[in-house]
Amino acid sequence: MLSDTSSTSNDRGEMAVRAAEGVAATALKNVMQRVQQAAERASRPVSQVRLVAVSKTKPVSLLQEVYDAGHRHFGENYVQEIIEKAPQLPDDIRWHFIGHLQSNKAKALVAGVPNLYMVEGVDSPKVANNLEKAVGALGRRPLKVLVQVNTSGEESKSGVEPSECVELAKHVKLDCPNLEFSGLMTIGNADYTSTPENFKCLAICRDKVCEELQIPTDQCELSMGMSGDFELAIEMGSTNVRVGSTIFGAREYPKKT
Numbered sequence: 001m002l003s004d005t006s007s008t009s010n011d012r013g014e015m016a017v018r019a020a021e022g023v024a025a026t027a028l029k030n031v032m033q034r035v036q037q038a039a040e041r042a043s044r045p046v047s048q049v050r051l052v053a054v055s056k057t058k059p060v061s062l063l064q065e066v067y068d069a070g071h072r073h074f075g076e077n078y079v080q081e082i083i084e085k086a087p088q089l090p091d092d093i094r095w096h097f098i099g100h101l102q103s104n105k106a107k108a109l110v111a112g113v114p115n116l117y118m119v120e121g122v123d124s125p126k127v128a129n130n131l132e133k134a135v136g137a138l139g140r141r142p143l144k145v146l147v148q149v150n151t152s153g154e155e156s157k158s159g160v161e162p163s164e165c166v167e168l169a170k171h172v173k174l175d176c177p178n179l180e181f182s183g184l185m186t187i188g189n190a191d192y193t194s195t196p197e198n199f200k201c202l203a204i205c206r207d208k209v210c211e212e213l214q215i216p217t218d219q220c221e222l223s224m225g226m227s228g229d230f231e232l233a234i235e236m237g238s239t240n241v242r243v244g245s246t247i248f249g250a251r252e253y254p255k256k257t
């Protein structure tokens, strides 16, 4: 049998994927334990904290392994990628689109992912309006959305300023009947790290939103905390942590040529 260099490198790729199997399921269990312990430290019921497994750049075989371990909430942040993966995986997965969404991709996202559970990253009225239209056109039930807040004060394209969160939340709640305003989300700093100040800032935003919109605190989620800081985030009130590399391993992006 001929064996050329390309098939050799394919085999190596497959072996790497196989070697990673089992590891992700174990890592998931470990993260779930840490979630539980953080909730206990904060005297919060663990049922109030959702773990989203952030699977961007990872192969569907690895997502399937985490699914087989019983996990259902998965997060992606590239529209093209989630649209390609969703049909290859069971349809009872609850997909989260996380981070900035380009308004012109809202329609493709909603149409391509029938089991889209939540969009964590509405940061402009335009994105909200485009999601609203897309859900309406397909006759789907209302889509849960979180308003993304820039809690770092750094220049950043994604997230409204804390002073603007009430206005955008109000727009979603009052003007978008096909969307279900479900809370707030933050990434923290531009380098994807967070400080206690970021988490505190998001909690203060929630207080303002709940007061202005007259909604109970437990109907306004706080999506905050990633691999490096999800335990602190839970201790500071997070209801939704987004954990990627600690479950799936470090991400490798294709080298630019």
Ligand SMILES: *Cc1c(COP(=O)(O)O)cnc(C)c1O
Pocket (backbone or CB within 6 Å): 054, 056, 077, 098, 099, 187, 192, 226, 227, 228, 242, 243, 244, 245, 246
């Ligand atoms: C990638 C990503 C995460 C997960 O980051 P890790 O540090 O790998 O846990 C969380 N939230 C958003 C918005 C992301 O894009």
